[in-house]
Amino acid sequence: xxxxxxxxxxxxxxxxxxxxxxxxxxxxxxxxxxxxxxxxxxxxxxxxxxxxxxxxxxxxxxxxxxxxxxxxxxxxxxxxxxxxxxxxxxxxxxxxxxxxxxxxxxxxxxxxxx
Amino acid sequence: xxxxxxxxxxxxxxxxxxxxxxxxxxxxxxxxxxxxxxxxxxxxxxxxxxxxxxxxxxxxxxxxxxxxxxxxxxxxxxxxxxxxxxxxxxxxxxxxxxxxxxxxxxxxxxxxx
Numbered sequence: 307x308x309x310x311x312x313x314x315x316x317x318x319x320x321x322x323x324x325x326x327x328x329x330x331x332x333x334x335x336x337x338x339x340x341x342x343x344x345x346x347x348x349x350x351x352x353x354x355x356x357x358x359x360x361x362x363x364x365x366x367x368x369x370x371x372x373x374x375x376x377x378x379x380x381x382x383x384x385x386x387x388x389x390x391x392x393x394x395x396x397x398x399x400x401x402x403x404x405x406x407x408x409x410x411x412x413x414x415x416x417x418x419x420x
Numbered sequence: 421x422x423x424x425x426x427x428x429x430x431x432x433x434x435x436x437x438x439x440x441x442x443x444x445x446x447x448x449x450x451x452x453x454x455x456x457x458x459x460x461x462x463x464x465x466x467x468x469x470x471x472x473x474x475x476x477x478x479x480x481x482x483x484x485x486x487x488x489x490x491x492x493x494x495x496x497x498x499x500x501x502x503x504x505x506x507x508x509x510x511x512x513x514x515x516x517x518x519x520x521x522x523x524x525x526x527x528x529x530x531x532x533x
Contacts, residue, residue, distance in 0.1 A: 310463075346525075347525055347526070348524050349509075398521075411463040413462055
């Protein structure tokens with residue numbers, strides 16, 4: 307079975323541009339979460355979606371938005387990119403919306419903002 | 421709010437040495453605790469977990485015990501291999517923090533042959 311997939315693998319943008327990152331969860335998983343991992347740090351929670359509804363949001367500005375589609379895939383959008391948005395963006399899926407369920411992480415999208 | 425603190429790296433060990441990576445947490449209530457591993461250029465993989473006090477998670481020779489009294493979840497392995505070289509993240513989820521996972525800063529481990 308395929309794991310969590312993310313696209314693109316790498317992305318280079320310039321300041322002020324907009325970017326869309328995509329995530330496909332493991333088949334049957336209904337919960338998708340997004341994390342930002344700046345180099346040398348642990349991942350920071352951005353969003354969680356379950357059954358197409360936003361269930362949680364981290365401490366990120368409104369430039370960050372996301373959505374989940376009927377097939378449970380998800381997109382993360384970042385507007386007006388800043389140099390500080392350069393990071394590895396990780397998507398994680400889990401079967402249901404529970405603290406006990408393991409989250410399975412994708413390989414990430416590495417975003418570089420110049 | 422909830423938080424995780426883990427020992428700073430890098431940790432450099434020789435093959436077959438004993439490994440301990442310390443992790444302590446702050447949380448209201450009783451979260452689930454996790455260790456994740458990240459190999460170079462890859463995403464995170466769950467290494468082990470524990471969901472209640474005194475639970476011991478184990479996988480691939482790694483172990484960690486959920487200690488409520490010391491709010492700790494230290495990672496141990498009796499004999500490390502070169503292939504264990506990676507970054508290890510301690511994390512928690514649940515309690516009053518909801519379903520988001522809160523990660524520590526990570527500890528890089530280098531194992532020399």
